[in-house]
Amino acid sequence: MDIDLYIETVYHGFYPLYEIYERFIDYYWQAVETAKLLDWDEVVLYAIFAYNRETQGFVAADFMCLRMPYSRYVALCSKISKNCRVFCLRNT
Secondary structure, X not given: OOEEEEEOOEEEEEEOHHHHHHHHHHHHHHHHHHHOOXXXXXXXXXXXXXXXXXXXXXXXXXXXXXXXXXHHHHHHHHHOOOOEEEXXXXXX
């Protein structure tokens, strides 16, 4: 089953799961490099996955590498759909 792919919220079409996984790994490593530059109160948001409410099937992935204050990340998580999973890193 193909999955909707977004890059920085711009739609790029349907892609098979293995291509989504490859992009996830790429963005993860970009986030790791960006996280090295973070202040103590910042995070790097690198992916948001959306799931179907009824089936819990994977329907969309949005990839980015956004540096933001932790407080903004917390606010985003409180507003985002419960059918989404957010991936971020902190400088540890």
